[in-house]
Amino acid sequence: MQNFIFYNPVCVHFGKGQIAALTSEIPTQFKVLMTYGGGSIKKNGVYDQVMEALKSHTIVEFPGIEPNPTYETCMKAVEIIRKEGIDYILSVGGGSVLDGSKFMAAAAKHQGEDPWDIVLGKEPVQEAVPLGCVLTLPATGSEMNGNSVISRSSTGQKRAFGSSRVMPQFSILDPETTFSLPKRQVANGVADAYTHVLEQYLTYDVNTPLQDRWSEGVLLTLIEEGRKTLDDMQDYEARANFMWAATMALNGILAAGVVQDWATHMIGHELTALYGIDHARTLAIVMPSLMEVAKDNKRKKLLQYGSRVFGITEKDGDEDQRVLSAIEKTRQFYESLEIPTRFSAYKDLDIKPDTPQIVAKRLSDQGLTALGEKGDITPEKVEEILALCA
Ligand code: NZQ
Ligand code: ZN
Numbered sequence: 464m465q466n467f468i469f470y471n472p473v474c475v476h477f478g479k480g481q482i483a484a485l486t487s488e489i490p491t492q493f494k495v496l497m498t499y500g501g502g503s504i505k506k507n508g509v510y511d512q513v514m515e516a517l518k519s520h521t522i523v524e525f526p527g528i529e530p531n532p533t534y535e536t537c538m539k540a541v542e543i544i545r546k547e548g549i550d551y552i553l554s555v556g557g558g559s560v561l562d563g564s565k566f567m568a569a570a571a572k573h574q575g576e577d578p579w580d581i582v583l584g585k586e587p588v589q590e591a592v593p594l595g596c597v598l599t600l601p602a603t604g605s606e607m608n609g610n611s612v613i614s615r616s617s618t619g620q621k622r623a624f625g626s627s628r629v630m631p632q633f634s635i636l637d638p639e640t641t642f643s644l645p646k647r648q649v650a651n652g653v654a655d656a657y658t659h660v661l662e663q664y665l666t667y668d669v670n671t672p673l674q675d676r677w678s679e680g681v682l683l684t685l686i687e688e689g690r691k692t693l694d695d696m697q698d699y700e701a702r703a704n705f706m707w708a709a710t711m712a713l714n715g716i717l718a719a720g721v722v723q724d725w726a727t728h729m730i731g732h733e734l735t736a737l738y739g740i741d742h743a744r745t746l747a748i749v750m751p752s753l754m755e756v757a758k759d760n761k762r763k764k765l766l767q768y769g770s771r772v773f774g775i776t777e778k779d780g781d782e783d784q785r786v787l788s789a790i791e792k793t794r795q796f797y798e799s800l801e802i803p804t805r806f807s808a809y810k811d812l813d814i815k816p817d818t819p820q821i822v823a824k825r826l827s828d829q830g831l832t833a834l835g836e837k838g839d840i841t842p843e844k845v846e847e848i849l850a851l852c853a
Pocket of ligand 2 (some may be wrong): 603655656658659728742
């Protein structure tokens with residue numbers, strides 16, 4: 464096992480009616496900036512529940528954080544935070560609202576010239592406005608981690624940064640708030656969380672049997688409860704299990720001591736930046752092809768994954784065949800969520816034939832020329848992976 468630091472101070476309030484906990488989580492004397500997205504919270508009753516819980520607080524609202532939150536939008540909030548003397552940020556919505564809120568929390572306290580330097584990793588987060596969250600979309604794990612992914616409209620970039628200083632102090636997860644999600648967003652959430660586990664688990668073995676079994680447990684739960692959730696969109700138990708699995712998929716616990724990949728996410732972010740494809744959908748396109756290209760590096764784990772998650776055993780063929788079956792089962796899993804795994808299915812997006820070259824160049828321009836757990840996903844390999852996605 465590798466050395467690691469595990470630090471996760473997020474207080475999770477999980478279950479029905481938990482939004483009421485806001486009243487005691489945020490001190491009454493604090494001036495709160497309540498951030499949200501395009502209005503889903505006004506339609507599903509979440510906005511009213513938050514307002515009820517915070518009726519003794521002073522609240523300034525900041526709506527309009529878009530999916531794939533932009534630097535430009537967040538900087539408008541930074542102005543308000545500074546001008547109004549905001550003490551606390553409350554994010555109410557999905558991963559995008561929360562990621563945007565994390566960035567503005569850090570940007571508002573930033574001393575340097577341009578807070579974009581935080582996103583580029585040029586400057587660490589020294590200080591941040593404290594924040595909490597009411598999560599309405601299980602997917603990203605942002606509710607229990609210090610990561611944030613921000614896009615910059617003016618340059619077409621989409622970049623991630625991370626700092627324990629922007630971890631939410633608390634996160635409220637009431638599965639009932641997610642019942643208003645359209646099927647597509649639920650499917651995206653299952654696929655995103657599933658891929659988060661693969662990024663941390665499907666690499667090379669450094670003797671981490673506990674982390675491996677936790678990862679396999681999260682994968683199996685997402686397969687089983689994801690199916691139940693999509694088959695019955697009002698099934699509370701299934702929704703609760705899926706929601707908790709998505710949180711566990713990216714809260715640091717699976718990552719402790721293991722070797723991680725994340726090349727699929729890096730390539731996927733470029734596809735979102737170029738074509739606006741939903742985050743989870745980019746992952747479902749890239750992951751099966753990446754597994755194919757990196758199958759020698761991942762061989763031992765692919766066999767273990769195939770056996771423990773999909774029940775692929777020696778009677779199903781020799782090792783090479785079992786590796787291919789595990790990859791095929793992964794593709795089938797994404798497709799079972801009605802997420803197409805090939806560019807050819809995204810006809811309305813006009814995906815250019817030279818996309819593999821464009822993405823490889825965009826990554827190398829950022830210095831990302833050695834991706835993957837062994838640093839051998841070079842620009843040429845990125846091209847190879849994306850050519851297989853056709
Ligand atoms: O804006 P509103 O009106 O709220 O609508 C949202 C949005 O249109 C809607 N929605 C959210 N909760 C709803 C709801 N609609 C009905 N009922 C509800 N209860 O769903 C749409 C998508 O929301 P968004 O927040 O964009 O989705 P998600 O949570 O999947 O977040 C995606 C973003 O997170 C980043 C992605 O790159 C992307 O920018 N990621 C963040 C990570 C992290 N912080 O750790 C890791 C991930 O790998 C990912 O990269
Ligand atoms: Zn993701």
